[in-house]
Amino acid sequence: MIHFYHVTKRxxxxxxxxxxxxxxxxxxxxxxxxxxxxxxxxxxxKLILRQMQPTDGQVVxxxxxxxxxxxxxxxxxxxxxxxxxxxxxxxxxxxxxENLSFILTVLGVPPREHKKRAxxxxxxxxxxxxxNAYPLQLSGGEQQRIAIARALINDPLVIVxxxxxxxxxxxxxxxxxxxxxxxxxxxxxxxxxxxxRELIEQSGRRVITLDHGRITDEKVxxxxxxxxxxxxxxxxx
Amino acid sequence: MPSRDDALxxxxxxxxxxxxxxxxxxxxxxxxxxxxxxxxxxxIVGAFLLVAENLGRAVAQAGGKSxxxxxxxxxxxxxxxxxxxxxxxxxxxxAGRRFVSKEVALARFRQYFANLSDVVGQLDENPFPASxxxxxxxxxxxxxxxxxxxxxLRSIAGVDEVQYDWEWVEKLKKLINxxxxxxxxxxxxxxxxxxxxxxxxxxxxxxxxxxxxxxxxLVGATERMIRGPFLIEGVLQGFIGAAVSIALLLTAFxxxxxxxxxxxxxxxxxxxxxxxxxxxxxxxxxxxxxAGFLGSWLSVRESGEExx
Numbered sequence: 209m210i211h212f213y214h215v216t217k218r219x220x221x222x223x224x225x226x227x228x229x230x231x232x233x234x235x236x237x238x239x240x241x242x243x244x245x246x247x248x249x250x251x252x253x254k255l256i257l258r259q260m261q262p263t264d265g266q267v268v269x270x271x272x273x274x275x276x277x278x279x280x281x282x283x284x285x286x287x288x289x290x291x292x293x294x295x296x297x298x299x300x301x302x303x304x305x306e307n308l309s310f311i312l313t314v315l316g317v318p319p320r321e322h323k324k325r326a327x328x329x330x331x332x333x334x335x336x337x338x339x340n341a342y343p344l345q346l347s348g349g350e351q352q353r354i355a356i357a358r359a360l361i362n363d364p365l366v367i368v369x370x371x372x373x374x375x376x377x378x379x380x381x382x383x384x385x386x387x388x389x390x391x392x393x394x395x396x397x398x399x400x401x402x403x404x405r406e407l408i409e410q411s412g413r414r415v416i417t418l419d420h421g422r423i424t425d426e427k428v429x430x431x432x433x434x435x436x437x438x439x440x441x442x443x444x445x
Numbered sequence: 446m447p448s449r450d451d452a453l454x455x456x457x458x459x460x461x462x463x464x465x466x467x468x469x470x471x472x473x474x475x476x477x478x479x480x481x482x483x484x485x486x487x488x489i490v491g492a493f494l495l496v497a498e499n500l501g502r503a504v505a506q507a508g509g510k511s512x513x514x515x516x517x518x519x520x521x522x523x524x525x526x527x528x529x530x531x532x533x534x535x536x537x538x539x540a541g542r543r544f545v546s547k548e549v550a551l552a553r554f555r556q557y558f559a560n561l562s563d564v565v566g567q568l569d570e571n572p573f574p575a576s577x578x579x580x581x582x583x584x585x586x587x588x589x590x591x592x593x594x595x596x597x598l599r600s601i602a603g604v605d606e607v608q609y610d611w612e613w614v615e616k617l618k619k620l621i622n623x624x625x626x627x628x629x630x631x632x633x634x635x636x637x638x639x640x641x642x643x644x645x646x647x648x649x650x651x652x653x654x655x656x657x658x659x660x661x662x663l664v665g666a667t668e669r670m671i672r673g674p675f676l677i678e679g680v681l682q683g684f685i686g687a688a689v690s691i692a693l694l695l696t697a698f699x700x701x702x703x704x705x706x707x708x709x710x711x712x713x714x715x716x717x718x719x720x721x722x723x724x725x726x727x728x729x730x731x732x733x734x735x736a737g738f739l740g741s742w743l744s745v746r747e748s749g750e751e752x753x
Contacts, residue, residue, distance in 0.1 A: 259663065283662070283666060283667040283668075284665065286663065291663065293663075297659075298660075301657075310661075313457070313460050314661070314664060314666045314670060
């Protein structure tokens, strides 16, 4: 589903975010991407969403070579990806409902279905009572959950999340990861960038580790504390 | 998965309008400037059109018949007047003749040029000559044979001048063309300025929504979805500007007719004869919307180029 072939991303001669990175994520996988700040995680996610183009190499997502993709096809490609941004990217002047409704408008969903679908997406992140609130009236954690609801509202083929639990307490982290796991069960391929070591170690999922723009490790995490891992990933495979 | 149908659904159009109206409301001041520019431009175009329209009506009223005015000498004797009358009676082309005495001519002047009547009152004697007004079929009046008849008329004692109104009709037609061209030129220039004002207003709005536009692109909105509300905003500004200009024009017209026309002067009578026909009003509205569209199109096109 997501394939990187010898991808290098260089911003200038002194700054190279990714060096000859090759990896493959198959359809239906749930993968963690980890590494210290500045390791190249966000750059990788931006390449997947084609927010930027690689300097060298190829990125293929859902069978599309992103380098060869026409600009006119880009919006339709992005609709297949549910992206959770690190800075949430919620539209501040819109209410929570309007933020979700806007996505549904973009997708061509009839307005009469907007309320039902928005409510259902918000219920999944336990924020259905915040339908009419504005993003700035919410805490960082709540905004993050709204961003997650927005990313999942369309059951996307691929879910890409940049530090989706960065602002959440352990209980909410568990809840959110469970939501991603459910989406994964429904068929979405999930890639989560995080540096929450504990979360990764308990996941039992494949982990790609980046360091200074290079993949330094690729393994399946072995849960250290089974009870919590089961509680988080109990429904996953 | 989402539909890839590129046609604009009704919901998208309603989104365009809702967003455009909301953005105009949020940026009330800049929107006001754009609307005012359009309104001023189209008011000027409309004013020229209105003058030309009413002059055109005057021409049309005169167009069905040709009038010949035979002015007599100021000191023409009753015998000379009778001789002219007899000559006219003998020529059946002049069958529809009417005698206008010096007194009637003076009274008409006082009626048409009310503000100059005092000047005439200060004169010792009536300066206006008596005349015969004859209505002649246009085909006859403009035939070569008629030229001989009129030169014979000029040679009769007591006849001072023979004037044909189709001469001033022709002059008026030229004037109408001139007014139309001047109106279109002045209005066109102002409309271009208005379009650029709208372009700048839309550019400002796009800057204001830059972050939001980026988010829209990231979640899969097409360029049409992003640009649509801005284009509609420009068109709406143009439409409102045109509507305001028509309202101002109608107010000016009705005020003019109310305050100036009762003075019954010839000029005001001509100018306030009637308002613009609906076709020209529609053209003004279409012009406003076009200027708005061009302005916003210019801005969204630039934003696309920047992105590329």
